[in-house]
Amino acid sequence: MIAGMESSTHIFTGSPTWVMALAMAAIASYLIPVFGVQRMAESHTRLAMRCAWVLHLLTVAAGLMTTPARFGFAPALSMTAWLMLTVYAIEQQLYPKMRAVGVLSVLGALTVLLAQIFPGKPMALQTSAWLPLHLALGIASYGLCAAAVVHAGLMSRAEHRMRTASNDEGGMPLLMLERLTFRFVTAGFVLLSATLLAGLLFGESLYGRAWVWDHKTVFSLLAWVAFALLLIGRSRFGLRGRHAVHLIYAGAALLLLAYAGSRFVLEVVMLGRLS
Template identity: 50%
Template sequence: MILASPPLEGVLLGAGAALAYAVPALAWRALGERRARWALVVAWALHAAALGWALLGGHGGARFGFAQALSVTAWLVVTVYVVESQVLPQLRARWALAGFGSAAVLLALFFPGQKLPPTQSPLLPLHWALGIASYGLFAAATAHGWLMLRSERLLRQRAQNASGVPLLTLERLMFRLITAGFIVLSATLLAGGIFGETLYGSQHTGWRWDHKRVFTLLSWVTFAVLLLGRWRLGWRGRRAVHVLYAGAALLLLAYVGSRFVLEVLLERTA
């Protein structure tokens, strides 16, 4: 099993980010809206520093794995929330996002991933960035879908709206994120299929039908069906969110799932 033994600086950054996330996650009611929002911004900044330390060689070389993918995804989701909260200050989801961020940072401390091999292609970091960006966008869309279903359930019980935002607004934001994620995921698949040899070397010529690509393609088809169903059949509400959950699960299995099996269950580094 690949357990972490990062330098003290990396431990302090990661622990600091996890603790900072825990503050709004556990004490958001006591802090109040304004201070809880600022606490989340501080945690977000520390999380960015911890990611930079790990991904830019703070461990004696750049590392990446399933835990880092989840950590970057969590950071991107919090980024979307921070931006949206400036436009929709009534949006209430910081306790759940802060809990997700704290767990992701701690997981990355225990599983630092493998050292990335040197590459001669300047396009490879861009390819990785596109893939992780699609993870973040679909994760943010999934968070909006969860908020939408939770708010709908509470409204049926005549309780307060859980998100603080009208359901139609949440649904519109969710589909905007799905559309953006689908575009980025499509670009990632095209880049991998067309420039595979340039990105990964001559041993990766053409399209390889491994687990990662199969699950990625299945998720792409699922999201395409969701967007087509929205456009042609007017899908919305629970049906749309459930299809989103299925596509997000398939995308999670594509990289995070396959890397988890290799790094933790099979204890392999490649």
């Protein structure tokens, strides 16, 4: 018990003080809109989110530039959340009625905190020059699929608003949300396909071993199948509504288990047992 607590404390204090300060500032900036969104002016909310976005980026970059560079499930989730916020920031300029500040702020704060508690394992010094590109493809597919999940949630809310004849004028039209959701699904599916193909063809040069049928591979392929069925069902049979949303959630959950889930087991569960 005490050994486990010592291990957790060691992990939490693994980051330099200045990185922890950046992380705490990012978390505070994220939480400002959460607790003050009803009272704050929209311009102030956007300013807080922009500050959080910049501080989050600096925190992610600092984690990769430390010696040795560390990576794991929590930094991957942190990068995914940052990509989601980047997408949201762009969409806010194009579609001012897009409203997801509260959810994204909480997710951003949680992932920044997790990345400080569980910074991951040191990355091997002798790795392929193509490994960063492969990781970037994987994280980008995570981010786009996560954006699809957020949009699917907004789509469900818009559908509920229509069914209950709500007079809420603050949300986006259902058809627009649906188009955006499937655009993100398609882009995420393309990047996921490229990530899997790279792992299949160049796995030995990237990771020092050929294709292995481990938990990460199986869950990644299941996620790919879920998104493929969704896109085929959309184009051939007009799949939409709740069934489409459920497939998006299922594919995203499988993708989350593929890397973040397997790394969580290795970095936290197994580490706890060894301690």
